[in-house]
Amino acid sequence: MKFIFSNKKLDPELAKDFNNLHSLRQNSFDILINDKNTITETENEFSITNGYLKDFSLQIETEQKISAAQHVLKNWPVCDNITGSFSSIIFDKKNSEIVIATDPANIYPLYYLKEGEDFFISNSLILLGRYSNTEFDKAGIFQRAVGPSFMNIGSRTILKNCKSLLPGEWVRFDSKGKLLLKKFDNSLYQNIGSAELKENQIKTYWSHYKKEVELCTAGSKDVSIALSGGIDSRIALGAIPEGKRISAYTYGESSNYESKIAKKLAATRHASHSVFFDPGQYFPEKETLVTYTKDTESVKLNSWLEILKNVQPSSKHPILLGELCEGLPARNITKFNSTEFRKKNFIKYYIRKERIPLTPSNPSSFENWKKTKKDFILSWHVDFWFEKLDLIDQKKEIIRATLFNTEEIFDRIEEHNLPYTELYDELFSWYTFTRMELSRQVNICNEKFYAYSPGMSIQMLKRTSNIHPNLRLYYRFANKLLKETPELKKFKNIPTSQIPIIPQTWSNIFKIPVWGLRSKIDDWLIKRMMKSKDIQKRYRLFKSINWAKVYQQKDMLDNLKAYYEYNNLSKAYFETFFNLAKKRKTLKSWPFANMDIISGATLNTELGLIKKYKD
Structure with missing residues (x-):
């Protein structure tokens, strides 16, 4: 879904390459929008919601949307009966004021x-760039590049x-765009429970998760x-209400191990299952890159194009994705998820399931953590990249800008008063990588479908973050959920894609050694391939996406050149990634996933699309 809302007259000619844009008028404001189903309007309010925002204390869907929009217009954070995963603009017709808001993720x-x-x-930088007279932000381009x-x-x-709304941000403007008031939702982690599982805690969590799926x-x-074949998508699958026609989609070859697991899961729910290998x-061809960049601004993990280019739904309907922040298994609490920590403490925490010691937070520990994070971010702000992008003269200015933006995220984290230092990394990951990168999975699907991640809603993230880390780590809570929930028990004998053969509900004494053995064999197979420079050698113990063969696509280098036919970055920047692709093709460099290469190509395309009608 794409829209632009402005007090400036919006000439449709500047967006003529966007499909199905409707021109609307609200008082003195012009609106262009390509999905009027995302609009909720009453006599006094007009709102546009990307995602879903509802009051689940009501039964009728229209009333749920109206009540939630009216609530957000006046209240922030929201009450417990308001939920959703969303970004919204709400126009108060009576007072001619505008509120924009987004959930904590x-x-x-x-x-x-302004x-x-x-x-x-x-919600489109391309439309904003075309209709405003603003210049490109060099620090913003450097960060993206x-x-x-x-x-x-x-x-x-x-x-x-x-500016992009920050997580949990709520802002009120007057009719001329003057900022009147700003608030933040700091409700995550505010009621962390006991390290011991309480009676009905699993049941209560699952009950609300099903409510979120029902709402969206x-x-x-x-x-x-x-x-x-993972945990989060099977949880979403199990929560889909009975009576729905379920279509499950998986990218990759049907013979891939993950595809086989997904097929078994789909069959258990009597869902149709389609696997797309493209x-x-x-x-992709340049035309595909341009189209999906224009429509979604979310091209990066191109596996999604295998599905989206080959699925033609008869009507636009919901598509569900798993929980993007991996909060339920606490995968982003980095201290306890390192390979070294797991090996050292396998018996203690995996087998005996002893309580994991957490470090109480204090101002000093937070400052030390901030310094470590800043040092890591700035480790990429080196002359090599400034020279490649012809920005060496702007180096100091860009570093200052990045430090300012990093402090914005630090401030959002600090306002939560997190009780344990180990949670700093988790919330930082949610506010950066999940928010900016993993979210692309939702947004790239959001033109052809209504894409939702129910586990990312306001109320679900609050519930997840308030589960004690000792219960979330190492799938302790998730495993209980799978074992004790009737709708999920049916999947109990189906292993995950990460740990083959052994069902997820089995004891760690069986699962972890299998997972470790598979990892070691995979590492050995990869090293063998790299040493021999033979892409025909086995790539994984269990068949998966073969990145070595991805780089053998006959048009790969030609398509990469075409992406930079009009170079909005620099010749040296293009050559850096073109040469990297060639090295990966010949196994001189490890043929890892191509998100780094596609990121630059997408940025270059985005800049070109902004210039297209502006110049």
């Missing part, structure tokens, strides 16, 4: 830009003076789901 982007007398709100994650930080975007699939007989989409 902020996986649906929303931007605002330039002179002109005021814009949109350079690793480790190729993402903007904090509120920064690639457009000057254009309401009104549609058809429900699609992106199904892998390796040409990893380095």
Whole structure:
């Protein structure tokens, strides 16, 4: 879904390459939007919601949407009967004021830009760039162009003076775009429970998860789901209400181990299952890259194109994805998820399931943690990249900007008063990598479908973050959920894609050695392939995406050149990634997933699309 809302007259010619844009008028504001189903309107309010925002104390869906929008217009954070995973703009017709807000995870982007007398709100940087006279932001471009994650930080975007809503941010403007009030939702981790599982805790958690799935699939007989062999997608699958026609989609070859697991899961729910293998989409034709960049601004993990290019739903309906932040297994509490820590403490924490010691937080520990994070981020702000992007003269300015944006995220974390130092890394990951990168999985699906991650809603993230880390770590809570929940018990004998052969509900004394053995064999097979430079050698113990063969696509290098036919970055930047692709093709470098290469190509395409009608 794409829209732009402005007090400036919006010439449709500047967006003529966008499909199905409708022109609307609200008082003195112009609106262009391509999905009017995302609009909720009453006599006094007009709102646009990307995602879903509902009051589940009511029964009728229209009333749920109206009540939730009215509540957010006046209240932040929201009450416990308001939920959803969303970014919204709500126009108060009576007072001619505008509220924009996003949930604590902020996986649906929303931007605002004030330039002179002109005021814009949109979920598309391309539309904002075309309709405003703003320049490109060099610090924003550098952040997007350079690793480790190729993402903007904090509120920064690639457009000057254009801000992205921060996680849990709520802002009120007057009709001229003057900022009147700003608030934040700091409700995560505020009621962390006991390290011992309480009676009915599993049942209560599952009951609300099912409520979220019911809310975001309401009104549609058809429900699609992106199904892998993992835990989070099978939880979403089990929560789909009875009576829905379920279509499950998996990317990759049908003979892949993950595809076989997904097929078994789908069959258990009597869902249709389709597997899409289209390796040409990893380095797609330029036209495909341009189209999906324009429509979604979320091209990066091109496995999704294997599905989206080959699925043609008869109508736009919900598609569910698993929980993107991996909060339930606490995978982003990095201290306890390192290979070294797991090996050292296997018996103690995996077998005996002893309580894991957590470190109480204090101002000093937070400052030390901040310094470590800043040092890591700035380790990529080196002359090599500034020279490649012709930005060496702007180095100091860009570093200052990045530090400012990093402090924005630090401030959001600090406001939560986290009780344990180990949680700093987790919330930082949610506010950066999940928000900016993993969210692309939802947003790339959100044109052809209504894409939702029910585990990312306000109420579910609150519930997940309030489960004690000792219960979340090492799938302790998730395993209990799978064993004790009737809708999930049916999957109990189906292993996960990560740990082959052994069902997830079996004891760790069986699972972990199998997982470790598989990892060691995979590592050995990879090293053998790299040493021999023979892509025909076995790549994995269990068949999976073969990245060595992805780089053998005959049009790969030609397509990569085409992405930079009009180079909006620099020749040296393009050559860096072109040469990297060649090295991976010949196994001189490990042929890892191509997200780094595609990130730069997408950024270059995005800049070109902004310039297209502007110039």
